[in-house]
Amino acid sequence: MGRDVAQGGIPFEVASVARSSEWQAVPGLALRTCSAEDIVVHKVLVGRAQDWANVEKVQQRPGRRLNVALIQGELAPLRALKESPESLDRYRDLLRQPVR
Numbered sequence: 001m002g003r004d005v006a007q008g009g010i011p012f013e014v015a016s017v018a019r020s021s022e023w024q025a026v027p028g029l030a031l032r033t034c035s036a037e038d039i040v041v042h043k044v045l046v047g048r049a050q051d052w053a054n055v056e057k058v059q060q061r062p063g064r065r066l067n068v069a070l071i072q073g074e075l076a077p078l079r080a081l082k083e084s085p086e087s088l089d090r091y092r093d094l095l096r097q098p099v100r
Helices: 012-018 037-048 049-059 068-082 088-095
Strands: 023-026 028-034
Touching: 012 037, 012 068, 037 049, 037 068, 037 088, 049 088, 068 088
Parallel strands: none
Antiparallel strands: 023 028
């Protein structure tokens, strides 16, 4: 998965930055990264084929339980801004799929 950079401006982006944490890329170099939940929200909003593939990978990551309520709560108001109500429906459909 590649690294995306975003500058916070809307409430979701501000909250995403507040939930972020440091990741040690190499000794002495820490990068601030968003949570897995926020990655899912970002990817669902963009909605390209590769983004949906990434969402599936994050969702099915072994040993990782995502806060689905947070994801859905963030997506609900954002989908109206993007005028893409189907994105939240597609994410809910993905949640119904069995874990591979």
